[in-house]
Amino acid sequence: AQTVTQSQPEMSVQEAETVTLSCTYDTSESDYYLFWYKQPPSRQMILVIRQEAYKQQNATENRFSVNFQKAAKSFSLKISDSQLGDAAMYFCAYRSARDDKIIFGKGTRLHILP
Amino acid sequence: SQTIHQWPATLVQPVGSPLSLECTVEGTSNPNLYWYRQAAGRGLQLLFYSVGIGQISSEVPQNLSASRPQDRQFILSSKKLLLSDSGFYLCAWMRGRVLNEQFFGPGTRLTVL
Numbered sequence: 242a243q244t245v246t247q248s249q250p251e252m253s254v255q256e257a258e259t260v261t262l263s264c265t266y267d268t269s270e271s272d273y274y275l276f277w278y279k280q281p282p283s284r285q286m287i288l289v290i291r292q293e294a295y296k297q298q299n300a301t302e303n304r305f306s307v308n309f310q311k312a313a314k315s316f317s318l319k320i321s322d323s324q325l326g327d328a329a330m331y332f333c334a335y336r337s338a339r340d341d342k343i344i345f346g347k348g349t350r351l352h353i354l355p
Numbered sequence: 356s357q358t359i360h361q362w363p364a365t366l367v368q369p370v371g372s373p374l375s376l377e378c379t380v381e382g383t384s385n386p387n388l389y390w391y392r393q394a395a396g397r398g399l400q401l402l403f404y405s406v407g408i409g410q411i412s413s414e415v416p417q418n419l420s421a422s423r424p425q426d427r428q429f430i431l432s433s434k435k436l437l438l439s440d441s442g443f444y445l446c447a448w449m450r451g452r453v454l455n456e457q458f459f460g461p462g463t464r465l466t467v468l
Binding site: 274284286287291341343345346347 | 389443461462
């Protein structure tokens with residue numbers, strides 16, 4: 242069965258600094274998708290970034306980028322120039338191209354220090 | 356554009372009472388629909404999902420049930436609530452497998468006393 246592991250329950254970063262959130266996953270599939278979702282205090286889940294496994298190029302969205310290492314089954318999220326509004330719970334997620342379900346990690350709570 | 360609604364936003368119910376949470380999606384047709392529960396501000400537990408009207412897949416056996424009476428309506432129910440049913444319930448939709456991500460509703464906070 243596929244699993245998603247986020248080994249950092251909580252992290253803190255100084256405002257304007259860079260932080261990297263870790264995620265590893267386990268799968269025997271070759272075609273799949275990976276996601277990072279953000280859940281701020283409002284609890285609204287927001288998609289931050291996504292990566293297709295067949296793409297070698299790492300996805301980027303403004304200050305958010307990923308380091309996708311397919312062989313290592315690693316999918317980390319880098320947040321540059323951290324802002325107070327980045328404070329949230331971040332979830333890593335995986336979906337096989339053959340499946341209708343998305344599997345979520347347990348989340349990393351990110352604190353931004355002013 | 357597509358929107359997803361959930362109601363109620365908050366609910367306080369006594370143990371043993373019934374439950375009905377509703378989720379509706381606008382602006383799309385034949386979406387995949389999902390119910391998640393998030394306990395204690397942590398991970399998301401998939402409870403049910405549906406790929407079409409009347410089609411329900413259950414992920415975790417418990418005293419909850421789900422129904423999809425209409426294409427864009429997904430209902431989470433219970434005949435008798437337990438204390439352990441307390442949590443934050445999220446509904447999500449996905450457009451089949453064409454677009455890959457799920458879009459989430461605002462959630463319902465359920466407290467069972």
